[in-house]
Amino acid sequence: MQSIEQNNTQLITLQKWLNAEKTKAKTGTYPENPEVTYNHLWSGPDLPGNQKELEITQSFKWPGYYTSKSAIQELNYQQKEALAEKEKREILHNARSVYFHLVWLNKQEALLKTRKKDGEQLVAIMQEGFERGEISKPAFDKARIYNIGVQTEWQKTQSEIKVQRQYLRQLNGGHSIDHLIYEYPLEWKLPDLDSLLINLADSHPDLTMAQLGLKQSEKEVSHQKMNRLPTFAAGYRSESFMDQNLKGFHVGISIPLWQNTNKVKQARLQIDWAAARLTQQEGELERRASNLFHQAATLQNNFQQMKAVMEEEQVSQSHLELLKAGQISFSEYLTDVRFIQETWMQFLETEYTYYELLSQLNRY
Numbered sequence: 256m257q258s259i260e261q262n263n264t265q266l267i268t269l270q271k272w273l274n275a276e277k278t279k280a281k282t283g284t285y286p287e288n289p290e291v292t293y294n295h296l297w298s299g300p301d302l303p304g305n306q307k308e309l310e311i312t313q314s315f316k317w318p319g320y321y322t323s324k325s326a327i328q329e330l331n332y333q334q335k336e337a338l339a340e341k342e343k344r345e346i347l348h349n350a351r352s353v354y355f356h357l358v359w360l361n362k363q364e365a366l367l368k369t370r371k372k373d374g375e376q377l378v379a380i381m382q383e384g385f386e387r388g389e390i391s392k393p394a395f396d397k398a399r400i401y402n403i404g405v406q407t408e409w410q411k412t413q414s415e416i417k418v419q420r421q422y423l424r425q426l427n428g429g430h431s432i433d434h435l436i437y438e439y440p441l442e443w444k445l446p447d448l449d450s451l452l453i454n455l456a457d458s459h460p461d462l463t464m465a466q467l468g469l470k471q472s473e474k475e476v477s478h479q480k481m482n483r484l485p486t487f488a489a490g491y492r493s494e495s496f497m498d499q500n501l502k503g504f505h506v507g508i509s510i511p512l513w514q515n516t517n518k519v520k521q522a523r524l525q526i527d528w529a530a531a532r533l534t535q536q537e538g539e540l541e542r543r544a545s546n547l548f549h550q551a552a553t554l555q556n557n558f559q560q561m562k563a564v565m566e567e568e569q570v571s572q573s574h575l576e577l578l579k580a581g582q583i584s585f586s587e588y589l590t591d592v593r594f595i596q597e598t599w600m601q602f603l604e605t606e607y608t609y610y611e612l613l614s615q616l617n618r619y
Contacts, residue, residue: 259350262428266346269339280332284325286315289490304497312490312505316481323478330471334464341460344618350426351614353419354437359607360416361437366599367409373575373592374402380579394585401589439610445555448548451619455540459619465536469529475522482518485510544619551612558609561602 260266294308381398384390424431456462488507495501578588 256347256350258430258432259347259427260343262430263346263350263426264428266343267428269342273336273339276332276335280328281325284321284328286313286321289313306494306496308492308494310490310492310505312488312507314486314488314507314509316486317484320478320481320484323474323481327471327474327478330467330474334467334471337460337463337467340463344460346426348614348618350423351617352611353423353426355439355607355610355614357416357419357423358437358439358610359603360412360419362603362606363600364409364412364416366596366603367405367412370405370592370596371402371409374398374405376575377578377588378402380575381585390585397589398585439606443610443613445548445551445613446616448545451544451548451616452541455544455619456537459540461536461540462533465529465533469526469533472522472525472529475525476519479518479522483511540619544616547612547616547619551609551616554605554609554612558602558605561605565599565602 290310290312292308292310294306296306296308298305377398381390381395385392385395456466486509488505488509490505491502492505493500493502574583574588574591577583578585
């Protein structure tokens with residue numbers, strides 16, 4: 256996963272977007288730029304001089320306004336960080352799913368490769384029996400059809416392995432992953448449900464975004480109250496006409512009578528919505544995490560029971576020897592082999608699904 260974190264194009268793009276948003280969060284948190292105006296008025300023929308006017312002004316909000324705005328923008332950026340973390344977890348889960356799929360396919364391929372070899376030997380045994388007149392033509396054809404079916408499944412599995420390897424390479428930014436060993440992470444264990452639910456509030460991006468959204472809504476109330484306060488302007492002004500030079504200062508005030516109507520009320524209502532959203536997110540995530548946990552726990556029990564049985568299973572050469580010696584019939588051999596093959600496939604699918612569920616739980 257470390258290679259994919261470094262090379263995945265979506266993650267690289269996501270980081271660049273975060274960098275831009277981090278810089279954006281620092282904009283607009285200072286007073287407006289100062290204004291400089293100069294007027295030059297020409298006099299008529301009856302007046303001997305021109306009039307000149309210079310004015311420099313700076314407008315500014317009430318103290319604390321810019322700190323409040325900066326805090327709101329910082330909370331907004333932190334929510335985007337949590338969103339990026341959520342996207343990252345989804346991408347890494349997708350990569351793990353592809354890798355686990357490859358583990359599953361490689362185990363299938365190894366199993367089918369053994370069955371393919373057994374099938375070829377079975378056809379050879381049946382052909383010898385058919386040539387000696389001991390095996391009927393339908394039975395011989397049945398063995399050949401069985402062998403063709405195993406070869407077809409083996410080839411399909413090999414083709415799917417190539418597809419999934421290419422997909423994994425794309426997730427790694429088009430770079431191949433060297434020395435990749437297709438094994439499940441045996442150190443992965445099913446977490447305790449209580450610990451999983453306790454850690455949700457501190458670790459899950461959806462809850463982090465909801466908590467930060469509530470804090471931002473609370474900050475927004477005090478910020479909108481500041482918008483009710485006047486905006487001030489101060490500056491320097493000079494005027495000259497003929498031999499007269501006038502210099503002084505400029506002060507002004509803008510009283511927000513109309514533009515902030517209902518904005519504080521709307522900000523307070525936003526708090527109620529943010530609090531309700533947080534409660535809804537907590538309940539939804541707990542439900543989903545609990546559901547995944549119970550699925551994984553049930554599958555873990557089935558997987559461990561099947562594993563204990565399947566590790567004792569040994570079918571292939573011994574059954575072929577029994578068939579060749581005439582101690583079991585062809586029908587008995589085929590029934591046993593098909594049953595065990597289906598059981599193995601079911602076991603491998605259960606194993607894959609179990610680790611896939613653990614990967615989903617890792618997103619929490």
